[in-house]
Amino acid sequence: NAGVMQNPRHLVRRRGQEARLRCSPMKGHSHVYWYRQLPEEGLKFMVYLQKENIIDESGMPKERFSAEFPKEGPSILRIQQVVRGDSAAYFCASSPGQLNNEKLFFGSGTQLSVL
């Protein structure tokens, strides 16, 4: 049973380009969470999705950032017109149900570097 798969592991973009980060949850998991981590800091919640629905996007900037979790295929975190401040590690996690008392499984992250 494969774990949470994120790709790419490393992504380099120039300012103004688009970044697409993909996350395939563990088999049987229908809940996906995206987090962002800056060096020497904890994780910051961005968005919580279930299949085809965004449940909570309160941690995600209103502009340039969007997320989806389609019926088929991976969850996508999309950052348009990237800026240097978007450079960070982006982690995806999945769970079989809502978070309360559920174990959260993390992917290995995508390290985004904006030049």
Added chain:
Amino acid sequence: TQLLEQSPQFLSIQEGENLTVYCNSSSVFSSLQWYRQEPGEGPVLLVTVVTGGEVKKLKRLTFQFGDARKDSSLHITAAQPGDTGLYLCAGDDSYQLIWGAGTKLIIKP
């Protein structure tokens, strides 16, 4: 706004020593989780504590949840180089996790 403060931020000790790291908040959490993260990887769950005063042991690691469910500690006995990593605590706030900034632990051989 709920906050979790972890201390110390950084700890470097010799192999064989004991250590305790702390996770404190002014808020009550229904549960609290401890994770360990290695460079270039995602956090891995070590333990979840739910009941006030609860103590859980994982080999040489002892986790305690405060009676008021606002704070927690992680004690490592006879630390080994393999314990090196970033230790994060996270409080359960509905379907979000509120994260501390972590304690970076280095165990020198």
